[in-house]
Amino acid sequence: MELRYPNGKKYKGKKNKAGRKNANQILYGNRGMTLEEDLNETNAYYLQEGIAVIHKKPTPIQIVQVDYQSRSTAVIKEAYFKQPSTTDYNGVMNGKYIDFEAKETQNHTSFPLHNFHEHQISHMKQVVAQGGICFVILRFAKEEEIFLLESRHLFFYWDRMLAGGRKSIKKEEIEENGHPIPVGYRPRIDYIAVLKQLYAL
């Protein structure tokens, strides 16, 4: 959501008594925004600025019953959520294919791997095999800390779990192998800035 004055001018945040901008404090203290909402706005910003074309895929649904009440109106009366077979986000930047999943946890010290499905890991491996850029965005909700972790690291922790190891990634491991993404205003979660450092984009 972009704040604007009634005349259409963009809201840039007010100075407080100390003369310091506090727009971020207002916008980010207890905003209650989900990671998905933040990423949707980030992607809308990238699109608008011509930086990248990244979209969230629709939630996959199994439709069972549809009522065609008129020629133009179809109402879905019974449907079920399906487990996604791919990641949620993909798109293009400078011709390169970009693919990622985003998850958040209320935990403080580790990121549970049950946030991911076997199908998604398989998909990410297929993308990497085709030379795509693939990663996950992990958010520690309580601390409002966000990391980009390249998928090869996720595969390592996933395989460690399958081999009988821990069912989560330690936060120290994410700090060591991942890349922090500072939370900003526009864009909110500038993961492209991290990708530019990691890849020739």
Place this chain on the structure above:
Amino acid sequence: MELRYPNGKKYKGKKNKAGRKNANQILYGNRGMTLEEDLNETNAYYLQEGIAVIHKKPTPIQIVQVDYQSRSTAVIKEAYFKQPSTTDYNGVMNGKYIDFEAKETQNHTSFPLHNFHEHQISHMKQVVAQGGICFVILRFAKEEEIFLLESRHLFFYWDRMLAGGRKSIKKEEIEENGHPIPVGYRPRIDYIAVLKQLYAL
């Protein structure tokens, strides 16, 4: 749908009296397969063979009411189809971003442009601006003729329509600027073969 004998061996088609394989005649004469089904199988083949990772996006749905009957079962009781804001298919081959829409017509001599939405054309233009590979697959259902048309040509015909011109693409125009895709067995609609000729893939 892949045909198999009860023992699991793949059905390759029988020889007819003239000793010629007629599997294609059996499989493709009046199969009643939709373009979407054919493309899903084509993409499954590409995925299985490690050629490309291309998926159809789920149909976008606006969910209005969900019943949580138990902890694990959520039933969607009211939802509506939304107009897609992007194309239906995208993915990656050799690191390159691939994006397309597929449509079919019962017409014989032209392809109506109302098969596409303004949003989809905008999306395709954004993809092209980011260096993605973007095209449409057009099927003349009655003749079982399929063409790949690069998006820049579609933009030309779209803009011609907006400027007051015809609301369809003549079949001769598609034949001249597009690329025929022969219908085969595995894969059914080998659009990657066309892309390999057009781009350094």
